[in-house]
Amino acid sequence: MIPFISMSIFAALGAVLRAxxxxxxxxxxxxxxxxTFAVNATGSFLMGLAVTMIDQDSIYYFSVVFGFLGGFTTYSAFALDQLKLLEEKDYKGLIKHSFTALFFCLVALAAGLLTGVYAA
Structure with a gap:
């Protein structure tokens, strides 16, 4: 029960920080x-750090990865941004926004993983 309470508290903190x-x-x-772009890229970097630096069997991993970072990052807001561009028929902006966000989130995740590996 304690891991779920901890995860809930961390998720709330992540959501507040995102807001x-x-x-x-x-x-x-x-x-x-x-x-949304900044939060998701930052969250991707922090995810890379977390998975390399926190023991995956600990309550901290569960709380940080699923709680804080789950509450902090937001795919739903990213999808809403994409929908707005689609509704505006800004197809060039939709493709640019989507691929730019995906690219930078993957780069940020890789940077976090590398930082975590070298820091550990």
Whole structure:
């Protein structure tokens, strides 16, 4: 029961941090949601660190990976951004946004993994 309570608390903290970051004035652009992009790329990097630096059998792994990072990153907001571009018939923007986000999240994950491996 304790791992689920811990995961829930960490998920709440991750969701609150995501909301704070995406609400920052620097990310408030009328044409794109740069906050979601920044949160997902940051979360990908942190995921790479977490899977290499936290023992996968510990409560901390469960709480950080599934709780905090699950609450922090958001595929649903990314999908909503894509839907907006599709509704606006901005196909070039849709393809650019989708592939850019996917690319940078994969690069951030790889960077986190490498950082974690070399730091451990």
């Amino acid at each position: 704070v970051i995406t609400d920052l004035k620097i990310f408030q652009q009328p044409d794109r949601s740069y906050g």
